[in-house]
Amino acid sequence: MKKILAVAILFGALSINAQEKKKEETKDGWNKEGNISFLFNQSAFNNWLAGGVNNISGTLSLNYDFNYTKNDWTWDNKLIASYGLTKIKKEELQKTDDRLELNSLVGKKASKYWYYSAFLNFKTQMSSTDVDGIQTSHFFSPAYFQLGPGMLWKKSDKLKVNFAPATSKLILVHSHLTDLGSAFGVDQGESSRYELGASISGYYKAEIMKNVSIENILNLYSNYLEDAQNVDIDYTLNIVMKVNKYLSANLSMQAIYDDNAFQGFQTKEVFGLGINYGF
Template identity: 30%
Template sequence: MIRKLFLILFALFAFTAQSQAQDDIQLADTLIINGETIIMLGDSVIILRAEQPKYWKKGGNFNLSIQQVSLTNWSAGGASNMALNTGVNLFANFQKDKKIWDNNLTVSFGFNRQSDRRFANRKTNDNFVFISKYGRELTPKWYLSTQIDARTQLLSGYRYFRPSGAELDARTKISDLFAPAYIQSSTGLNYKREMKNNDKISVIGSPFTGRFTIVMDDSLSRAGAFGVIPGEVVRAEAGMSVTSSTDIQILENIRWKMDLNLFSNYEKLGNLVVNMNSVISMKVNRFITTRIETILIYDERVLITRSDETKGPAIQVQNLINFGIGVDF
């Protein structure tokens, strides 16, 4: 009998304690300040912070590859040499409500050194590309966008040759920083789509495009290089353009990025200026990667000195295959 009475009293005590705890929770004071929920329960203060929206996405990639060959008393012949190629790609993309602002910077540089020749250090890669695009959403996949595309190089560029009867190479300066520089501004419709695996496709068609060719080097300007009027620094053109950007995963650990820009002057519709950059990245592990980079340029106003010493427009192609360090951040 006493045991049953003890059990009943214990059950009543537990029920009363639980009811009191529930009453304490129900009577807790709740405040909301600047989106943060503050709960005060007795001597305890609980702060529940609202998740802050992230409008910016930032990141990039750095790659570096080095090759060295050293020969001493090598009977098979050859020459000691060293090659370096490096590059960095940075992006900062903003999206809020119906507004987007995408920014991308690519800088790459490479050189080759062969000690037994005149002008031992020779540039093999030198590119600076900055693209900024601002847009407002019309539909989930269509935007009205304005884009700025700026391209130049960092160091002087030379054409190397050996004059007839000479024993040593000579060189002629053919380009420099801001000689040339290309600035293109375009406004039009932008189709933009993002898929799984962070795959992205973007195409801008612009009937209103301004393109400016800048040659800041006096000697190149006087020669009328890159299509400017001899003695002038800037050549301005109006026309239409199509710009596309593709970033897709082909296979596991293999991605392909391609940027294509086509421009046609209204004075000569159909004569295209072509700029294409393609990069295939194959990751071995977190830090080791193989990159196949291809740059293709065609501009009929840029006269190229060919191997037979004739001058004229030509397709410019640069191919790079790098195996080395690649870090995403």
């Protein structure tokens, strides 16, 4: 509960700050915004007595929003994709990032900032992962689906929270991944896991100072059918510090807590000089 409270306080503070700003005008029709970035890191050593290993790495990312508004209807969509590789001297090429996620949220206005809503979330990866010669995951294995009705509070495309008290969650894996034990929360010998619970998802994006933008994506989920007190957490923080139109320093951090998959927090951080193209 302490972990959930800390995240909630952080997101609440950001929301209060945003409410003090002038309301954004929303026009009917499509509002599209996206960014493609390539992060590059490289280290080289030659007769360096302190030690070090030559390495090179790169991560290609896509973050694309395509939202639609018409009268009392709103339909928000976000596509996130990233893939990274690293090469350390005398070692094989290794994967450092692999993410493919689609979020879709539709709402019908109820009053002012409130909407009756329904949402879909899909997550998977794009390539296989091998550990000591054993394949531990691949495309669509695992694949995560969440779907449910609820209520959406939306101040603008950059500030919204969705509450879905009856959310179905489905986890799919290839059967060979559970031959020797459970995998990604799916029991041994099975290829899927179904859950029914409550979901809360929040989104906040702002420019905190000139040429520095911050994006927060928070998803909470509680499974009514098993250990409802153990809330799953998926939090992503993206910070972009622009140098000019095409160059920026990018920081991306993700923290996941899912006790069915792993007893503890899973964390990922990617930082580097980015080549960006906005559209």
